Amino acid sequence: MxxxxxxxxxxxxxxxxxxxxxxxxxxxxxxxxxxxxxxxxxxxxxxxxxxxxxxxxxxxxxxxxxxxxxxxxxxxxxxxxxxxxxxxxxxxxxxxxxxxxxxxxxxxxxxxxxxxxxxxxxxxxxxxxxxxxxxxxxxxxxxxxxxxxxxxxxxxxxxxxxxxxxxxxxxxSQVHKPVPKVVSATIGRVLDYGILDLNNMGAAMAPSACDTLLQHFSNTNTNPTHYDAIYTGDLGKLGKDILLDLLLQDGFDASKVLHDCGASLFFEEQQTYQGASGAACTALVFNCHLLHKLAVGKYKRILLAGTGALMSPTSSFQGDSIPAITHVVEVQA
Amino acid sequence: MKRISKDNYKSYVFQKMPKSSHFKNMFWAFVVGGTICTIGQGFIELYKIWFDVQMATALASASLVLLAGILTGLGVYDNIGRFAGAGSTIPITGFSNAIVSPALEFRAEGYIYGLGAKLFQVAGPVIVNGVAVSVLVGVLYVIFGGLF
Known part of the structure; x- marks a missing residue:
């Protein structure tokens, strides 16, 4: 392909x-x-x-x-x-x-x-x-x-x-002690799968997340088993399930390593339905959680896939569907 | 990525996504909407002690609007609306909420360009379409009114 x-x-x-x-x-x-x-x-x-x-x-x-x-x-x-x-x-x-x-x-x-x-x-x-x-x-x-x-x-x-x-x-660029490193990155393309529902961002972004992740796997000759964890941005619970299905269609089973920053932020009883969204999700989870896991050696190699829905209220009112983008960075301890 | 067509993807998403429970939504809309109307009736009965029916009805509406405005300001009304849906939107209290919530929100941009400009952000379309439909019905009544 x-x-x-x-x-x-x-x-x-x-x-x-x-x-x-x-x-x-x-x-x-x-x-x-x-x-x-x-x-x-x-x-x-x-x-x-x-x-x-x-x-x-x-x-x-x-x-x-x-x-x-x-x-x-x-x-x-x-x-x-x-x-x-x-x-x-x-x-x-x-x-x-x-x-x-x-x-x-x-x-x-x-x-x-x-x-x-x-x-x-x-x-x-x-x-x-x-x-x-x-x-x-x-x-x-x-x-x-x-x-x-x-x-x-x-x-x-x-x-x-x-x-x-x-x-x-x-x-x-220079450090005096061993710290995690950003070793590689795959820049995503804008993908639009025709989702119109402003509420359903996870579904709008999941194909884009799948696309960039597959691109990254292909370019680096890796698959999900090479990573301790793969964190997507704010697909939410539904978007994460869709992404798992899409990856499976291409022969990758990521169910053991895939997490979503947004879906992992709140408890069920906080009534956020599919979980959190927003630019804060990856920024918070990476800095408060993933860096720590990398520092203590719990994770050695992870992917962080930032997912974005690129619509505006104007485009949505004018009936346009929601384009999405995903960028992936690989961070190693 | 194996190309899944847009149409296939949309139907796949539709089948995968959680659906809102119509029965639950209707139940809460009925309970909350009914409660609001009962409170309104209560106000009418109360005001009828001192005023005639027409005056009591107008006062009851005003009281509901005031009550919903205060509840919006206290941050309670949106919590009711979250599960009551149309039950709290359709009664006159929903209209009050639609005016007061943008007023609170856009006060930060000043009284003219903020509050003044955005006050009818939510209620505006309701008023415009309401008036448009009334005119249409009025015209139809003028033309066909004699028949009934």
Whole structure:
């Protein structure tokens, strides 16, 4: 079978120096309780608007990641990242206080993995320290993509809940101790399987996740058994099941290693139906959970597949279906 | 990826996805919608002690609107709507919720371009279509009214 024109990038010196997470109260009440560096008591974070709260979360995550890695502002070469708000204001505004280069990125909920790929590539190009960041906020995303918060509407059983959180990761070309490394990445293509239902993002994104994963397996001569874990972004429970089916059609059984960051964030009784969604999912789970597992040697080799649904409210109102994208990075202990 | 056609994929997804339980939704819509209407009737009976029927009905509607507005502000109404569906949308309280929730939401963008512009974000289409259909029915009544 023929794959699309894409190669898997390899990185020699993309060390993951450290990560920092800021999570909302509902997220901290979920399955990763207590693992976040900063858990908010209130998702307003002492601000007047939710947008400003999201911005403050970005600032805290970025400052926190630098402090955790003992890096000063002047040692940082580049910030790359994004969020879900129009014109990615949360990331851009919070990058104001840094005097280094800034690349604003948008691939919806795949933004965090995209930022890791861009950051790792920049290290290949001679930069020393790059900060990769992404996040989302339930209350800002909800009103941009759906309805006002307090509007009483029936939720479909296929819906997901936008996670509130920001994750920041420092990638460095030189390190003094052994740390996990981003070793390769496969950049995905935009795929549209004609799903129109805005609630059913998992179904819209699953074919894209399958496509990029298969591409990565083919380019690196691997299969799911070579990895300790494969984490997709925010497919949710339904999307994850669909992905397992699609992979199985191509002869890959990933049921033992496949996890979904979004589906793993909340407990059943938190009533988020298919689980979490949003750019925060991968950023939170990678920085609060996966980095730890890699550090203690529980995982040696993992894949992180950021999944993004690339529609906007305008495109959806105009009747267009939902295009999706997935990028994959391989991280080794 | 083995090419699954868009149509096949859509039908596969449809068969795979969890369906909402119509019976459960209808049950809660009936219970909540019925409760709201019973409360409304309660208000009418109460106001009838002091006012005539027409006045009592208007006051009851106003009371329901006020009550739903307060519940929206307290963050309760959306929790009711999450399981009650049409049961809490169709009564006049749903209209109140549709006005108050954008008002709360967009106050942050100021009173003119925020609240003023977005107040009817949800209720606007209901009003526009409601008026349009009323005009249509009115015209039909003028033409065929004599027949009945």
């Amino acid at each position: 023929k794959f699309y024109k894409s190669t898997t990038l390899t990185f020699k010196n993309a060390h993951v120096l450290g990560g920092y997470t800021v999570a909302g109260p509902k997220e901290n009440a979920g399955k990763y309780h207590g693992k976040f560096d900063l858990a908010l008591q209130n998702d307003m974070f002492g601000q007047k608007t939710f947008e400003r709260a999201e911005r403050k979360m970005f600032e805290h995550a970025m400052d926190g990641a630098l402090a955790k890695c003992n890096l000063g502002h002047d040692e940082l070469d580049l910030i790359c990242g994004g969020d879900l708000l129009n014109q990615i204001i949360s990331t851009s505004f919070s990058a104001k206080k840094y005097h280094c280069g800034f690349l604003g990125l948008y691939n919806a909920c795949a933004t965090f993995v995209e930022s890791l790929i861009v950051g790792a590539s920049m290290l290949n190009n001679g930069l020393n320290n790059v900060l990769c960041v992404a996040g989302s906020h339930f209350s800002t995303a909800e009103r941009q993509y759906r309805y006002p918060l307090e509007l009483g509407v029936l939720r479909s059983p296929v819906t997901q809940w936008t996670a509130t959180g920001v994750g920041a990761t420092v990638l460095a």
